[in-house]
Amino acid sequence: MTLQMTKTQKLLRIMGNNMVPILFLVICAFGIPLSGYSANFLASEIVIRISRNSFLIVSLLIPILAGMGLNFGMTLGAMAGQIGLILISDWGIVGIPGIILAMIISTPISVLLGWWCGKILNMARGREMVTSYIIGFFMNGIYQLVVLYGMGAVIPVRSNALLLPRGYGIRNTVNLIGIRRALDDLLLIRLFGIPIPLATLLVITVLCLFILWFKKTKLGQDMRAVGQDMEVARAAGIKVEHTRIISIVISTVFAGYGMILYLQNIGTLNTYNSHMQIGMFSVAALLVGGASVSKANIRNVFLGVILFHLMFIISPMAGKNLIGQAQLGEYFRVFVSYGVITISLVLYEVRKKRDQHYVGLQLAADQEALQ
């Protein structure tokens, strides 16, 4: 005797599994006409957002593969990237070489931070997400210590445009004029009046191909095994702890690169705020794309960027046109970002329980059949 699901149950399950993207489609479908934006404007905005954010979001994929959930510790990588950017701004290295150098500087910092983060997450097994989230906050303190007190005092930074008037510490906002849109403008083409930064998109494509390739390597397969069942993986001779640390290191390094790409598009660095927001937005975007805590792929990234940022672009105007307050739309989009993460986390836990329940029922049925 096996357990069969009826057609309606199956349909409901598919609906349930894709509830968040469907919800977002509905919000956007209502919001776009309300906001009154033209299709051309929206399309060009979306292209900008894709080139700006997808690298960061892709960096979340590998820890999910390794079963460590959403890596809120990606802020660590973002901090490393920002340190790289501050240093190259001080040295006055501009354009593509500046971006590459910033990436090179960020790499060892990211590796170190990621390794440390992975170590700690290994100690907090079963609650990786909340721990990685607190790690982000903790490192923010250390980051402030380094950037606000160390730079200019211990770490040589000379540029007066960067330093606070007191002689040490970095200013609240750093103008990244030297590398602003350096990569985006390298190969900018216009399609139907929509500017498309081909070079950035190319970099993102390469990253996606890397992820696809990586999943097929030995290490990638090991990570999948660890993600599915740690004990089985251990029995199969995989170094579980080591594999988990590597997954976080890769994620952190990519987050650092992603942050550099993100900031070269924006053009200004909010020294003490930029990195704190990025984790939340990236996670929310990935979840909007239909990913869950245990399963995510590249399709989710792009669907997520498009839907999430569409909502982000239209909601202030929609709020203004609907109720007469743009502020309302602002709050609405913050609420939706957090709400989406909440719903996804809840659905994941509920589904995990339900699957365990199904497995139990199946087992009971099999036992009965044997007797």
Next chain:
Amino acid sequence: MNLQQLTSSAKGLVKSFGLPRIIIGLFLLSLFITAPFVGVNIGTSLSDTFNRFGMNAVMVLAMVPMIHSGCGLNFGLPLGIIAGLLGATISLQVNIPGPTSFLLAILFATPFAVILGWGYGQLLNRVKGGEMMIATYVGFSSVAFMCIMWLLLPFSNPTMVWGYSGTGLRTTISTEGYYRHVLNDFLSIQLTDHLTIPTGMLLFFALLACIIWAFLHTKTGTAMTAVGSNSVFARASGINVDKIRTLSVIMSTWLGAIGILVYQQSFGFIQLYMGPFYMALPAVSAILIGGASVNKASILNVVIGTFLFQGIVTMTPSVMNSMIHTDMSEVIRIVVSNGMILYALTRKAEVTR
């Protein structure tokens, strides 16, 4: 006693008390010792510490029921705070000045706390094992949701709404003329020019702490502890686990609501919109500094933890400022509080569930 015994007993003491707690305790002690030498008035510092202790202790107390029932650290404290804010704003809307408004605020906050807490509890029952992350985001999304509500709800008391439009609540509302300092000034003792003890506020906390302590020793309270330490065993002995957990969440939410009211009466302002956003973290780390763990907490932990945490928060800016003429207190606060939470989350012995 020979040296070996001494070191081993010292090690035992360190182990039972926890190294981070000792470091933090010694740090605070050294702050108090250095304070007079760098020209910081001890009386003012102590008075500030007591004041902040009273302001925050109830919110730290709000952690206790949920930790007891095994729901983990209540990162969803903002939900309770929102119930408190609703109580406060409705009380001001009713517009009865004086201490009565404080009682009214508690009265109005209670039903919201119960309803929100009940829903929150139902949610947490469905996600056993992943409570803390979900709690965090329940807190965040409820704060964001209330941001919309503060703009839309039909409040009309001119002290609360924006002056030019007449609608939408202000980001900060003064409690002056309503319940500002009602507890602080009740029976307050002025020891010296600089040292005032806010007796009423401390008494209010003591009262709530006693109620919680007594509750934890009733039959239901014992059941709560049983659910927290071993839910399978608790179910086997006939305890309705989900019901007890929901009750603990309601209690935590209600205490959070009362906590923010106590905070407001001393602070003098009601902070709306993004105000409650990060309020859970200091409370969580305070109880952990006091010696609680993810699934064990006592009233003593609350008292010690709040005192140590608030002591550091009060003392570091003044002492640091006079010592090295830079305000590094913010960094120290971030590192200490989040470091403490990390420490608690990574304890091996507690990963039992």
